[in-house]
Amino acid sequence: MPSDVSQADTTPSARRRRGEARVYDFRRPVRLAREHNHLLKVAMQTFARQTTTVLTSSLRAVSSVSLPVIEELSYDEFLGPASDQTVCAVLSIPPWHGKALLTFEQGALLAMVDHQLGGMGSENQPERPLTDLEQALLRQLITRILHELSFALETIAKGVQVQLIALEPDIRFVQAAAATDPVVVCQMELSVGKRESILNLCLPYTMLAPALELATRKDDPDTNRLRDAALAQTQRRLTAVDVEVSVRLEPTSMSSRDILQLKVGDVVPFPHPTASPVAVTSAAAVFARAVPGASGRNLAVLIVSGR
Numbered sequence: 001m002p003s004d005v006s007q008a009d010t011t012p013s014a015r016r017r018r019g020e021a022r023v024y025d026f027r028r029p030v031r032l033a034r035e036h037n038h039l040l041k042v043a044m045q046t047f048a049r050q051t052t053t054v055l056t057s058s059l060r061a062v063s064s065v066s067l068p069v070i071e072e073l074s075y076d077e078f079l080g081p082a083s084d085q086t087v088c089a090v091l092s093i094p095p096w097h098g099k100a101l102l103t104f105e106q107g108a109l110l111a112m113v114d115h116q117l118g119g120m121g122s123e124n125q126p127e128r129p130l131t132d133l134e135q136a137l138l139r140q141l142i143t144r145i146l147h148e149l150s151f152a153l154e155t156i157a158k159g160v161q162v163q164l165i166a167l168e169p170d171i172r173f174v175q176a177a178a179a180t181d182p183v184v185v186c187q188m189e190l191s192v193g194k195r196e197s198i199l200n201l202c203l204p205y206t207m208l209a210p211a212l213e214l215a216t217r218k219d220d221p222d223t224n225r226l227r228d229a230a231l232a233q234t235q236r237r238l239t240a241v242d243v244e245v246s247v248r249l250e251p252t253s254m255s256s257r258d259i260l261q262l263k264v265g266d267v268v269p270f271p272h273p274t275a276s277p278v279a280v281t282s283a284a285a286v287f288a289r290a291v292p293g294a295s296g297r298n299l300a301v302l303i304v305s306g307r
Helices: 012-018 034-059 075-079 106-116 132-153 205-216 221-238 256-260
Strands: 063-065 069-074 086-092 099-105 163-168 182-192 195-204 246-248 278-282 285-295 298-306
Touching (some): 034 063, 034 205, 182 205, 195 205
Antiparallel strands (some): 069 182, 086 099, 099 195
């Protein structure tokens, strides 16, 4: 290697920018289809732009998140380069199943806290665990970033809500996938003031693949017509199905001794106020509220509200 080539120029992202060849492992073929890769890249580009705005406004310092480089690795390969100073935000993304990871360099997070508290975000940050106060400040900031990630992932699946489960000081203690399981890693360069670091989003392939497949599926008109007809027929048949409905008072508590001593004629008081509506349920789900009454000689209830 020539002496004037820096270590940063040997990274996979740098080689890709220069159009150089990269290692291909035939034992682990590429799983992301071209259209899936494009859809994910568009989403991550949106995330990068939105996060840039959030960080700049929140930290009052010029910040930027670069366009992502998307790679497919095994989970063990993703963890390999991680250092002791890598802090990991463990995420859930309902309705997707599994855990995703958003990793930061600890020094970059401490610089963010410094900016939040009015400091200059010095590059010389202490190498120590985050304090409770620092974690509280970072949780607020990361939550704002996750709102932007939810917005970006809307291009893949509607109704996605990214949630922060935990902030772990050592990524190697987080088991988001088995060592050999494939993951999709979106690597971005994070700049806050003069400090530059790496921001990684790791998504297990089993979490991401179903959503990408559904988002890019293009059915022919005949298939769509048959699906709509089947849906309409199912809905018509369900409307004629008999469903058992119950009326439920507020429950009461009794000891086992009192239950065993119950006999005919005993009165069991319930805490349900006489002026409060009762719950109308089906399959243990409350779908309406009603007041008790009578219809002729039969006991009945009058529906007064939904749920």
